[in-house]
Amino acid sequence: MCEMKNEVRNEIEKSGDGEVQEKVSRHFIEQIIDKDLAEGVYDTVHTRFPPEPNGYLHIGHAKSILLNYGLAKQYGGKFNMRFDDTNPTKEKVEFVESIKADIEWLGADWEDRLFFASDYFGQMYEGAVKLIKKGKAYVSDLTAEEIREYRGTLTEPGKDDPYAGRSVEENLKLFEEMKEGKYGDGEKVLRARIDMASPNINMRDPVIYRVAHMTHHNTGDQWCIYPMYDFAHPIEDAIEGITHSICTLEFEDHRPLYDWVVRELEYPNPPKQIEFAKLYLTNVVTGKRYIKKLVEEGIVDGWDDPRLVSIAALRRRGFTPESIKLFVDLCGISKSQSSVDYAMLEYCIREDLKAKKPRMMAVLDPIKLVIDNYPEGQTEMLEIPNNLENPELGSRQVPFGRELYIEREDFMEVPPKKYFRMFPGNEVRLMNAYFVTCTDFVKDAEGNITEVHCTYDPASRGGNSPDGRKVKGTIHWVPVSEAIKAEVRLYENIIDEEKGVYNEDGSLNLNPNSLTVLKECYLEPAFAGAKAYDSFQFVRQGFFCVDARDSKAEAMVFNRIVSLKSSYNLPK
Numbered sequence: 393m394c395e396m397k398n399e400v401r402n403e404i405e406k407s408g409d410g411e412v413q414e415k416v417s418r419h420f421i422e423q424i425i426d427k428d429l430a431e432g433v434y435d436t437v438h439t440r441f442p443p444e445p446n447g448y449l450h451i452g453h454a455k456s457i458l459l460n461y462g463l464a465k466q467y468g469g470k471f472n473m474r475f476d477d478t479n480p481t482k483e484k485v486e487f488v489e490s491i492k493a494d495i496e497w498l499g500a501d502w503e504d505r506l507f508f509a510s511d512y513f514g515q516m517y518e519g520a521v522k523l524i525k526k527g528k529a530y531v532s533d534l535t536a537e538e539i540r541e542y543r544g545t546l547t548e549p550g551k552d553d554p555y556a557g558r559s560v561e562e563n564l565k566l567f568e569e570m571k572e573g574k575y576g577d578g579e580k581v582l583r584a585r586i587d588m589a590s591p592n593i594n595m596r597d598p599v600i601y602r603v604a605h606m607t608h609h610n611t612g613d614q615w616c617i618y619p620m621y622d623f624a625h626p627i628e629d630a631i632e633g634i635t636h637s638i639c640t641l642e643f644e645d646h647r648p649l650y651d652w653v654v655r656e657l658e659y660p661n662p663p664k665q666i667e668f669a670k671l672y673l674t675n676v677v678t679g680k681r682y683i684k685k686l687v688e689e690g691i692v693d694g695w696d697d698p699r700l701v702s703i704a705a706l707r708r709r710g711f712t713p714e715s716i717k718l719f720v721d722l723c724g725i726s727k728s729q730s731s732v733d734y735a736m737l738e739y740c741i742r743e744d745l746k747a748k749k750p751r752m753m754a755v756l757d758p759i760k761l762v763i764d765n766y767p768e769g770q771t772e773m774l775e776i777p778n779n780l781e782n783p784e785l786g787s788r789q790v791p792f793g794r795e796l797y798i799e800r801e802d803f804m805e806v807p808p809k810k811y812f813r814m815f816p817g818n819e820v821r822l823m824n825a826y827f828v829t830c831t832d833f834v835k836d837a838e839g840n841i842t843e844v845h846c847t848y849d850p851a852s853r854g855g856n857s858p859d860g861r862k863v864k865g866t867i868h869w870v871p872v873s874e875a876i877k878a879e880v881r882l883y884e885n886i887i888d889e890e891k892g893v894y895n896e897d898g899s900l901n902l903n904p905n906s907l908t909v910l911k912e913c914y915l916e917p918a919f920a921g922a923k924a925y926d927s928f929q930f931v932r933q934g935f936f937c938v939d940a941r942d943s944k945a946e947a948m949v950f951n952r953i954v955s956l957k958s959s960y961n962l963p964k
């Protein structure tokens with residue numbers, strides 16, 4: 393896996409004397425950090441991941457988590473986990489728990505540094521008082537609507553707030569009264585005094601505190617004023633001693649305000665905000681809004697439905713932390729917005745699993761194959777290697793008998809050209825077992841094939857040709873007598889964003905084939921004992937993972953993580 397990363401990220405250079413040198417290309421954030429450390433701006437690296445607990449994390453968040461955690465680790469620094477819970481309307485404890493589980497699963501370790509922005513409400517209040525005392529903040533009675541009108545536009549400067557002239561004493565008194573609950577929601581706000589004529593609208597006396605009589609999941613009813621994100625976030629970073637506060641591009645225009653807050657509050661060694669481009673997946677819906685709609689309308693079976701790209705869903709589907717890390721590494725870090733193909737994520741999970749997991753036999757759409765010349769009641773054990781690419785995985789014993797399940801599509805009554813599997817008269821190899829020749833088949837009243845008959849060549853044990861004769865087809869099988877019955881679920885993209893998220897009538901434009909449930913699949917007996925999240929390669933079918941939610945002791949459910957074949961080529 394590391395080799396993959398190096399292949400993509402590093403450039404191999406030949407120096408004058410022909411010696412090969414490896415030049416590791418460093419992304420722009422690493423370059424900023426290198427410079428800060430060299431110039432003594434900071435003597436350590438301290439990062440954080442600051443999600444708002446208002447939904448489940450998705451693949452885009454994974455990029456941010458792995459970037460922040462990775463940088464801390466790479467520079468021998470620290471990584472904090474902090475919930476940005478300054479907006480009590482949308483936040484829930486359920487989300488706090490799911491986010492923690494997702495980050496742990498990804499392997500980002502915050503050690504003992506788990507924080508909540510709400511832990512700092514007292515310090516934020518003190519900060520606001522400090523600004524008022526410095527003449528840098530004032531209480532305004534303008535409504536939200538009026539504030540918008542006074543703010544001006546990109547081409548017109550804003551107008552001064554008529555309440556901007558209040559004295560420090562009056563502001564202190566009013567702000568205290570806001571805190572005491574004397575005013576209703578929206579009646580008064582605290583604004584930073586910066587510059588109503590600034591070309592950057594974020595700097596036109598932004599609101600930094602509002603009245604909101606709401607119960608908070610952490611602080612209950614202790615507060616009825618809440619800080620605005622742009623004021624709270626830099627304070628949280630500064631209190632925790634964050635050095636590099638990494639966020640996404642939409643906050644670029646907010647950076648002057650971030651810097652203003654830490655400067656006016658006189659934090660020593662203030663943090664530095666750095667923005668990078670969000671990760672988007674081509675044609676795949678990642679927005680919380682759509683996912684919420686899919687969940688609420690019962691179109692998916694929860695935030696972890698395997699068709700979604702929330703971290704919980706990817707985990708349930710069978711993706712591994714290693715595959716997501718590889719994916720994020722391949723995507724790279726940049727300042728320009730782009731979208732990555734879902735096929736690259738699939739490539740990464742194949743790369744991760746192909747040598748790690750056993751290749752076993754499962755028949756997803758069974759028909760019975762009867763070997764007429766094989767003794768009735770006899771079974772023999774065949775030794776089959778678990779993974780030809782990785783001998784360390786050893787081998788297993790698979791029972792072989794007179795009746796087997798094979799895939800329905802591996803038999804055809806009338807074969808088309810280039811069909812080399814079973815048809816009357818044709819000889820094929822049963823994988824790792826014997827050569828068999830198809831002799832006959834049985835149909836039911838509706839004309840469906842119900843049984844295929846063949847004879848075997850006892851001299852071809854192990855699937856080896858006894859006399860140099862060749863067969864062109866090899867098919868897999870499962871012994872009927874010891875088969876394990878299972879359910880298998882196959883997935884496709886649920887909504888193709890490119891084709892439009894909505895139909896003309898406003899309903900979601902769903903792919904009707906996004907879920908296929910196969911109720912009667914048969915697995916070889918070595919699958920017994922497979923547990924939730926265990927994954928396997930089903931020969932010829934792809935990689936599959938035991939569903940953690942729906943598998944029962946009596947019936948396992950498998951999710952297809954990804955098929956085996958891909959036309960995907962890694963970008964150069």
Ligand code: ATP
Pocket residue numbers: 442443444445447451452453455456638639640669670671672678679680
């Ligand atoms: P969404 O709009 O998808 O819910 P968000 O930005 O509102 O995302 P937050 O909980 O505020 O979600 O984000 C936590 C962190 O994750 C932020 O630093 C944010 O910049 C980062 N982040 C969010 N989405 C992405 C993405 N697609 N790619 C990279 N980082 C992201």
Ligand code: MG
Pocket residue numbers: 444
């Ligand atoms: Mg958000």
